[in-house]
Amino acid sequence: MSRQIDYRSSSQHRADDVAAVMLDEGYLRARLTQLGGPGAKVLEHEATDDGGRYTIRHGVDQAALPSVVSSLVSGNLVIQRTESLHRRSPGEWAGEVDVQIPGTPASAVGTLRLHDTATGSELVVRADVTVKVPFLGGKIEAVIADQVQQLLAAETAFTLEWLAGSHR
Known part of the structure; x- marks a missing residue:
């Protein structure tokens, strides 16, 4: 069984502008510096x-992990x-x-949708988190x-600040 994440955020900026930032390597590096954790x-x-693809690594200090999660890893969580993200139309x-947590039975896969609205744009993230551990998986x-919902909210706040010119 898996747990579904359904995250939505709105922006006053057009989808094409948000996508350009989301795919900018300098933005990704800055976001990871602020929110990415150790390593x-x-x-x-x-x-x-018309789009792009990237792979990033986050780190979570072992001391910050809930006990049920820290029992799965030794050291920091990677x-x-x-x-x-690819343009379907203007x-x-x-x-x-795709999220992998090396050395654990945990993963997540999902979809992203970014589209214009009457007042700007909306980002929708849907993902299924799966942990293959008997009894404790759920x-x-x-x-x-x-934790993913909280990270997405923090990344959204960072992105909106970046779009407003606060981090450049």
């Missing part, structure tokens, strides 16, 4: 005018995340996300899903 870095990055973007999935 965070951009592992791969490729972008064109999260490897690959995202793609103001309409779609993509995929509890761990709930913890991870909650």
